[in-house]
Amino acid sequence: MNPSTRFRQKLIKWHTSENTRALPWKEEKDVYRIWLSEIILQQTRADQGWKYYERFTEAYPTITDLAKASLEEVYKLWEGLGYYNRCRNLHSTAKYIAFDLKGKFPNTFESILELKGVGPYTAAAIASFGFGLPHAVVDGNVFRVLSRVFGIETAVDSTAGKKQFQQLANECLDAKSPAAYNQAIMDFGATVCKPDLPGCKSCCMQSFCVAFKEQRVNELPVKEKKIKIRKRWFRFYIVMHKDKVAVQKRTAKDVWSNLYEFPNEEFSSETEWKQAGALATGLWLKGEKIKQPHQVLSVTKAIKQQLSHQLIWGNAVLVLLTGKQTSSNKWEWKTADEVKQLPFPKLLNDFLKAAVLEFFTGKHGTVKQKT
DNA sequence: AACTCGGGGGG
DNA sequence: CCCCCAGAGTT
Numbered sequence: 051m052n053p054s055t056r057f058r059q060k061l062i063k064w065h066t067s068e069n070t071r072a073l074p075w076k077e078e079k080d081v082y083r084i085w086l087s088e089i090i091l092q093q094t095r096a097d098q099g100w101k102y103y104e105r106f107t108e109a110y111p112t113i114t115d116l117a118k119a120s121l122e123e124v125y126k127l128w129e130g131l132g133y134y135n136r137c138r139n140l141h142s143t144a145k146y147i148a149f150d151l152k153g154k155f156p157n158t159f160e161s162i163l164e165l166k167g168v169g170p171y172t173a174a175a176i177a178s179f180g181f182g183l184p185h186a187v188v189d190g191n192v193f194r195v196l197s198r199v200f201g202i203e204t205a206v207d208s209t210a211g212k213k214q215f216q217q218l219a220n221e222c223l224d225a226k227s228p229a230a231y232n233q234a235i236m237d238f239g240a241t242v243c244k245p246d247l248p249g250c251k252s253c254c255m256q257s258f259c260v261a262f263k264e265q266r267v268n269e270l271p272v273k274e275k276k277i278k279i280r281k282r283w284f285r286f287y288i289v290m291h292k293d294k295v296a297v298q299k300r301t302a303k304d305v306w307s308n309l310y311e312f313p314n315e316e317f318s319s320e321t322e323w324k325q326a327g328a329l330a331t332g333l334w335l336k337g338e339k340i341k342q343p344h345q346v347l348s349v350t351k352a353i354k355q356q357l358s359h360q361l362i363w364g365n366a367v368l369v370l371l372t373g374k375q376t377s378s379n380k381w382e383w384k385t386a387d388e389v390k391q392l393p394f395p396k397l398l399n400d401f402l403k404a405a406v407l408e409f410f411t412g413k414h415g416t417v418k419q420k421t
Numbered sequence: 422a423a424c425t426c427g428g429g430g431g432g
Numbered sequence: 433c434c435c436c437c438a439g440a441g442t443t
Contacts, residue, residue, distance in 0.1 A: 087438085088438065090438095091437090091438040091439095092437090092438070092439045092440070093426090093427085093428095093436090093437055093438085093439055093440090094427090094428085094429090094437065094438080094439095095429075095430070095436085095437050095438090096437085096438070097429095097430090098428075098429060098430080098437085099438085130427085130428075131427075131428075132426080132427025132428045132429090133426055133427055133428090133439085133440085134426080134427080135426065135440080135441075136426090136439090136440080139440085139441090166440095166441090167439095167440070167441085168440085169439055169440045169441085170439085170440090171438070171439060171440090172438085172439075172440085175438070187438075189437090189438045189439075190436070190437060190438075190439085191437090191438070192438090208422090209422070232438095236438055239438095240437095240438085245431095245435075245436055245437085246431080246432065246435085246436090247431095247432080273435095275422095275423080275424095277424090277425095278424095303425090303426095303442090304425095304426090305425085305426065305427075306426090306427085307426085355427090355428085356427095356428085356429095356433095357426085357427055357428070358425090358426075358427065358428085359424080359425065359426075359427095360425095360426095360427095395427080395428095396427080396428070
């Protein structure tokens with residue numbers, strides 16, 4: 051029997067007989083919701099995306115509801131999920147479909163693929179789940195399952211690898227029921243053919259799985275690129291004046307683009323950052339002490355945030371401006387209620403909590419210095 | 422082809 | 433501490 055045919059038959063049998071993950075977007079017929087779930091799930095574990103999916107479908111039952119919402123409101127709902135350009139593209143595409151296409155979701159693979167934020171995986175997922183079109187998904191699960199079962203050593207993160215795995219996936223696809231097949235292979239990868247501790251012992255593919263036979267399960271799939279982690283050091287200032295706090299929007303092409311943050315300075319080395327720690331008795335920006343009268347209410351300990359490509363260290367200084375409210379270039383003065391509506395990176399929410407906590411419980415509750 | 426974009430879970 | 437996750441866009 052053709053290997054890809056055998057694989058397909060075993061997979062479908064496995065899926066229908068015993069195994070199906072219960073997830074809120076399963077069996078969904080509304081293409082809007084299928085699209086929404088797929089965008090949320092990009093590089094995101096299903097159980098992490100779950101609550102965001104529920105949050106979004108509740109706030110925006112239809113694509114028109116999403117399109118009518120402000121970008122900032124949508125960002126706030128996305129807060130904490132990461133890869134924030136997904137959110138920007140989500141809103142942009144919602145407006146395009148709701149207004150330009152009058153609510154009619156594109157219904158061919160090619161037209162779906164053209165949507166912002168939709169790549170080969172997501173286009174195949176929407177085409178198959180939403181329209182029953184014969185396009186095979188290739189995600190992290192599929193790379194892993196196919197590389198093991200068929201013993202493929204081509205790096206999955208190479209151009210050749212992507213091409214080869216997509217081709218194999220197309221061969222394996224059950225063209226009569228692409229949705230069920232795509233669902234099956236991802237469920238199989240997530241529950242049996244897992245990254246570590248895969249369930250080979252009771253696996254239905256065991257008799258013909260190349261990686262199992264050659265005891266190379268732990269060596270597949272192959273990746274060739276190793277990410278380099280950039281270290282960064284910040285000090286954030288949570289500056290208050292009367293009932294308002296200074297925030298600014300991150301506009302640079304950098305991490306957390308379009309989210310809000312507190313005024314800060316970045317240091318080019320751990321040494322500089324630690325030396326500057328000794329100056330945390332005042333409000334400093336760009337190496338210069340801000341002259342305006344102020345009090346330092348609290349200083350947090352260092353908090354780190356580990357991202358995929360960056361390791362970010364920082365601490366925060368809670369400062370009260372006692373004189374006039376400064377109108378420093380980028381700063382926007384917001385009340386506490388307004389701040390709650392703005393999207394912040396997790397790290398800055400952590401700083402906000404830590405600074406306030408330190409203020410109430412720490413030794414910095416009294417005025418340290420006045421300038 | 423190489424880089425960049427978050428955050429959380431698990432060994 | 434490292435890898436992985438229902439990947440995509442930019443350079």
